[in-house]
Amino acid sequence: MTSSPTATPNNFAGPTSPGHDPNPGTEELRAAIDRSFEDTLARLKELVAIPGIAWPSFDRSPLDRSAEAVAELLRGAGLHDVRVLGCDKSDGTLGGPAVVARRPAAEGKPTILLYAHHDVQPAGDEDLWDTEPFTAVEKDGRLYGRGAADDKAGIMAHIAAFTVVSEVLGDGLGLGVTFFFEGEEEAGSPTFRPFLEAHRELLRADVIVVADSSNWKVGIPALTTSLRxxxxxxxxxxxxxxxxxxxxxxxxxxxxxxxxxxxxxxxxxxxxxxxxxxxxxFDNATVEFPEADYRSDASVLDGVRLAGSGSIASRLWTKxxxxxxxxxxxxxxxxxxxxxxxxxxxxxxxxxxxxxxxxxxxxxxxxxxxxxxxxxxxxxxxxxxGNPFKTDTSSAAAALMMWALGEAWGVQAVETGIGGSIPFIADLTELYPDVQILVTGVEDPDSRAHSANESLHLGDFRKAILAEALLLSRLNGGL
CATH class of the missing domain: 3.30.70.360 (Alpha-Beta Plaits)
Incomplete structure (x- = not known):
C-alpha cells in the first residue's frame, strides 16, 4: 500500500528555507534521482572494476585504491571532511582502510550515520561466471559483477540519496550526515571494535543505516528486523x-x-x-515463506528434502x-x-x-x-x-523507514529477519546504546552475493535510493 508524504508522523516536518520545500514530495526526489541515475550507475561500475579484497592472502593495493576511489566520490558529493583511516590488527598488521566523511548537524538537528563496505569477496572460480567478475555488465535489468550488490551498491545508494537531498533542500538541509564505509567487512571486520573505540565521537549519531542486507524479493522492500x-x-x-x-x-x-x-x-x-x-x-517468525519460493531462491535441486522442522522463515531467521x-x-x-x-x-x-x-x-x-x-x-x-541482533521496531526511525520503503516501492514494506550475520552491529549497540539502527539493503534473493554471477536489480536499486532520500529529507525535521 502506498502512502502519501503527508502520512509521515508530524514530528518529521522539515525547516523552512526560502526557495526550498522543507518536505519535498516523492515525485520531486524521484525526478532528481532519475536525472542523475546514469551517472550514479557509471560510478558504481567504476567501483566494481576495483578488486578490493581485504583477505591477508591478497594484494592490498587494490583495496587501498578502492578506498581512495570512494573518498573521491564523497568529495565530489560536496563533503569537505573526508578521511581514509585505519587501525592495527592484533598481530600488528594494518586493518582495512575505512572511509569516513562528515557533514556536521545544524543546531538542534539529529545526525545520521550511513554505513556500507567497499571491500568485496574474492571472485572464486571464474569459470562459474558468465561475465568477467570485475567488469560490470548490464543484462536483463541487472548489473553483474563482484560487489555490484554486496556492497558497492550500498555505497552508491548512500551517496546518491545524500546528493539528491542536498540538491533539493539546498540551504534547508540541517541534518548531520556521517558516511562510514568499512574496508574489511568481508574479512570478518577484525579491527571494527578498536576502530569504533578510537573514533567513537567521530562516528556518534542518533540514527544508523546499515545498507548491507536484502529485500524480501524483487518489487517488495524489507526492513531487516533481526539477524542471527x-x-x-x-x-x-x-x-x-x-x-x-x-x-x-x-x-x-x-x-x-x-x-x-x-x-x-x-x-x-x-x-x-x-x-x-x-x-x-524459536519457531515464531510472523512472515510466511512458501517452500516453493525458498526452493527457487536457494536453487534447491528437485528431490532434495528440506532440513529441519517448523516454518521455513523460522528455520532461516530464529533457529x-x-x-x-x-x-x-x-x-x-x-x-x-x-x-x-x-x-x-x-x-x-x-x-x-x-x-x-x-x-x-x-x-x-x-x-x-x-x-x-x-x-x-x-x-x-x-x-x-558475533552477536545476534533485533531491531526496536517501535522506534521513530524504524517507523519512518518503513514508510519511506513503502512510498518508494509503491507497496507495503515487510519486516523480515535475515539468516545471515552482521556481527559488528552488536559493537554499535554496545558503544552507542541510545542509537536507532536500521538494517536495509539493495539485494534480492537472486543477487547471489558471495557467489558467481553476483548481480544487482537496477529497478530496485533506483527505489532504494529514493527510500533513503525520503528518510533523509524527513529526518531533516528532527527526531
Whole structure:
C-alpha cells in the first residue's frame, strides 16, 4: 500500500528555507534521482572494476585504491571532511582502510550515520561466471559483477540519496550526515571494535543505516528486523601418528576423514535439526515463506528434502543453522592409497536472536568432544564469533523507514529477519546504546552475493535510493 508524504508522523516536518520545500514530495526526489541515475550507475561500475579484497592472502593495493576511489566520490558529493583511516590488527598488521566523511548537524538537528563496505569477496572460480567478475555488465535489468550488490551498491545508494537531498533542500538541509564505509567487512571486520573505540565521537549519531542486507524479493522492500549471530571454528580428528599404506594397514583402523565424517554426522538429527544441546531456537517468525519460493531462491535441486522442522522463515531467521564450510583432505586428483592420520573441518554456526555466542561455542566444543568416534583424538579450536541482533521496531526511525520503503516501492514494506550475520552491529549497540539502527539493503534473493554471477536489480536499486532520500529529507525535521 502506498502512502502519501503527508502520512509521515508530524514530528518529521522539515525547516523552512526560502526557495526550498522543507518536505519535498516523492515525485520531486524521484525526478532528481532519475536525472542523475546514469551517472550514479557509471560510478558504481567504476567501483566494481576495483578488486578490493581485504583477505591477508591478497594484494592490498587494490583495496587501498578502492578506498581512495570512494573518498573521491564523497568529495565530489560536496563533503569537505573526508578521511581514509585505519587501525592495527592484533598481530600488528594494518586493518582495512575505512572511509569516513562528515557533514556536521545544524543546531538542534539529529545526525545520521550511513554505513556500507567497499571491500568485496574474492571472485572464486571464474569459470562459474558468465561475465568477467570485475567488469560490470548490464543484462536483463541487472548489473553483474563482484560487489555490484554486496556492497558497492550500498555505497552508491548512500551517496546518491545524500546528493539528491542536498540538491533539493539546498540551504534547508540541517541534518548531520556521517558516511562510514568499512574496508574489511568481508574479512570478518577484525579491527571494527578498536576502530569504533578510537573514533567513537567521530562516528556518534542518533540514527544508523546499515545498507548491507536484502529485500524480501524483487518489487517488495524489507526492513531487516533481526539477524542471527555467528560462531565458527575448526574440528580436527587424529587417529595415527603418521600416514600408512591403506593396503598394508587398512581394516582394523578407520582413516581420519571417515571418522571426521561420522563426527560431523552427529551435528544434526535425522530431520536435519541442529542436534547440539543448549542452543536457543524459536519457531515464531510472523512472515510466511512458501517452500516453493525458498526452493527457487536457494536453487534447491528437485528431490532434495528440506532440513529441519517448523516454518521455513523460522528455520532461516530464529533457529540455529550449522554448515561445514571447509574440509582439509587431499584433492581427488592427487589422492593416494593412504590411511590419512588426521583431517580437519571448519564449521559455521548461525545463532538465533537471544543466543550468547560464548555459550554456543562451548556447546559445540562439548558436543564434538563427547562424540569422538572410535576414541579418536578430537581437537576443537574456536574461531570468530558475533552477536545476534533485533531491531526496536517501535522506534521513530524504524517507523519512518518503513514508510519511506513503502512510498518508494509503491507497496507495503515487510519486516523480515535475515539468516545471515552482521556481527559488528552488536559493537554499535554496545558503544552507542541510545542509537536507532536500521538494517536495509539493495539485494534480492537472486543477487547471489558471495557467489558467481553476483548481480544487482537496477529497478530496485533506483527505489532504494529514493527510500533513503525520503528518510533523509524527513529526518531533516528532527527526531
Amino acid at each position: 549471530g555467528l560462531v565458527d571454528g575448526t574440528i580436527e580428528v587424529q587417529v595415527l601418528e603418521h600416514a600408512v599404506h591403506s593396503g598394508m594397514f587398512g581394516g582394523p583402523v578407520l582413516d581420519a576423514p571417515t571418522l571426521l565424517s561420522r563426527l560431523i554426522a552427529t551435528l544434526h538429527d535425522d530431520d536435519g535439526n541442529v542436534a547440539i544441546q543448549g542452543l536457543v531456537a 540455529p543453522a550449522l554448515s561445514i564450510i571447509g574440509f582439509d583432505a587431499p584433492a581427488v586428483d592427487v589422492a593416494s592409497n593412504t590411511l590419512l592420520p588426521r583431517a580437519r573441518a571448519k564449521f559455521s554456526l548461525r545463532l538465533a536472536p537471544g543466543q550468547v555466542p560464548e555459550e554456543a561455542m562451548e556447546a559445540v566444543r562439548k558436543h564434538v568432544e563427547a562424540h569422538a568416534p572410535f576414541g579418536a583424538k578430537v581437537t576443537f579450536t574456536p574461531g570468530e564469533s
